[in-house]
Amino acid sequence: MKFKFLTIAAAALLLAACSTTPREGADADGSSTAGAGTGTSQGNLSSAAPGTQEELRQTIGDRIFFDLDSYSVRPDQRRTVEQVAQWMNRHQNVQLTVEGHADERGTREYNLALGDRRANSVRDMLVSFGVPASRVTSISYGKERPEVLGSNEYAWQQNRRAVFVVR
Amino acid sequence: MQKYLATRLGLLALLLVGLTFFTQSARAQLTVDITRGFVEPLPIAISNFHALDGEAGSAGRDIAGVITANLRSSGLFEPVDPRAFIQEPASLHAGPRFADWRLLNAEALVSGSIDLQADGRMRVEFRLWDVLAEEQLVGLAYTTTPSNWRRIAHIISDEVYERLTGEGGYFDTRIVYVAESGPQNRRVKRLAIMDQDGENHRYLTDGSTMVLTPRFSPTRQEITFMSYEGDRPRVYLFNLNTGQREVLGEFPGMTFAPNFSPDGNQVIFSMAAGGNTDIYTLDLRTRSTQRLTNHPSIDTSPSYAPDGRRIVFNSDRGGGQQLYVMDAQGGSVQRISFGEGRYATPVWSPRGDLIAFTRMHQGNFYVGVMRPDGSGERMISRGYLVEGPTWAPNGRVLSFFRQEPADSSGQVRSRLVSVDVTGFNERELPTPMDASDPAWSPLQTLPGAS
Secondary structure (H helix, E strand, C coil), X not given: CHHHHHHHHHHHHHHHHHHCCCCCCCHHHHHHHHXXXXXXXXXXXXXXXXXXXXXXXXXXXXXXXXXXXXXXXXXXXXXXXXXXXXXHHHCCXXXXXXXXXXXXXCCHHHHHHHHHHHHHHHHHHHHHCCCCHHHEEEEEEECCCCCCCCCCHHHHHHHCEEEEEEC | CHHHHHHHHHHHCXXXXXXXXXXXXXXXXXXXXXCCCCCCCEEEEECCCEXXXXXXXXXXHHHHHHHHHHHHHCCCEEECCHHHCCCCXXXXXXXXXXXXXXXXXXXXXXXXXXXXXXXXXXXXXXXXXXXXXXXXXXXXXXXXXXXXXXXXXXXXXXXXXXXXXXXXXXXXXXXXXXXXXXXXXXXXXXXXXXXXXXXXCEECCCCCCCEEXXXXXXXXXXXXXXXXXXXXXXXXXXXXXXXXXEECCCCCCEEXXXXXXXXXXXXXXXXXXXXXXXXXXXXXXCCCEEECCCCCCEEEEEEECCCCCEEEXXXXXXXXXXXXXXXXXXXXXXXXXXXXXXXXXXXXCCCCCCEEEEEEECCEEEEEEECCCCCCCEEEEEECEEEEEEECCCCCEEEEEEECCCCCCCCCCEEEEEEECCCCCCEECCCCCEEEXXXXXXXXXXXXXX
């Protein structure tokens, strides 16, 4: 039991370290990312090569999260999309795929459609922020590729996501 | 009757003969009453088939074993323990001593014999007896190659089931499904196919590409499914005889949720393009496509009524996921689900009388059925995740998959189950690994591809 808790906590920490967006990050998250060796706010310094997945992940975050059965970009996630758009405009060679994902609490086929909606609403927002549509593709994985393991509220929240993947 | 069987068995090169043992006057009353929810299973004795030729080996015992397992799995029959049998197969071949079988409380008796012919083919004879009325209910003989013994056992099982329940059989069928292994985030998914009892299992894909939602053609040895090959999620066709695979048409977006029309000529599916999902058909003969829905909602999981005139599908056009019925051209859309929660994966029964579905409500998943007008809704199973019902060809038995919650290391258990439409007799189907997305074949008309 104790072990299980530790595992979840470790996963949470790890996730906070690698995916926290500046807007979303509470103080606790900020300190944990600092502990993991990255900055504590937007515009932080990255050791990764410019225009790479690693730089995107370290400086902005490579994903945003969605509410249950919803595909509209949450107000608290909008800033991340905008930053990704700015980042893409700085790196004109970058081609991006937006992956849409759903949690496991839905049916397979509907969730494929929901993942497609999520990926497309993010793609549309990138385009609205000035990224040429030709540089962004989308793909849905429905509920087939969860990131956080387990069957609990935390995992479901983390798995309702769109992920930015540099091609 | 003979014509029906002959059609079903056509390519088995099978000779069928009706057998009459006694002339009967009284009409037999022996039936299983399956109209009630819970059924008292009918005690039935299944004797080893008598080998008239020593070369027939263990086939007589094997055939009886398959019939016994089939009838028991239906939940409608209680096979009598063969160790209690008094009359031997050899003497049974000359006719039952009914008193011996009454002593075991057997109400029905299956007997048979196997003979190897000079041409190498096998002749299997079987008879179904009403023990209390002391008369023969069915007598049939099949001639086929010995390697077909298992199919013969399934066909005989179907004969017994049909005669005693009044329902169509479903034992001479197969199930295609998705075999799963590995943790949640790196799940390996392969197409697999097996007989309805788990025998003759084989994989159709190697797991290098994720595959989902296979469905059988009603008329050909063909399935349609979705694959992520080349990171392009699309619908494919797979020929079970040749192993050939082809993409279903060229579309600008993701195609998924495929299903065949009852005549096998159309594939109906969803396409997601620009964030919107609608339902389309593709005619396999002309390759022409038709768009059936044009709505900003998600429209998916289409399934035809057996007459091909209507389609049930899943849509969130009213806000949440609900079930809708439309005509085959996409007109006259009507919502049919009105209960609490979300409804999904509707599948029209091959009998036409019911629609099975998945329902999500207050953290639980259910598999349920309702009439095509939405009335008579009832749940037949419940769990953390039960999803994706498919009908056996008799419209009486369903299969779906049951997945348990994952542990913190992402290990997850998922299995196929079968259940009677009443909700009784839920059983796990044997699969070598985890399993999901079952699709039941029609009654077979061609010899197995293996």
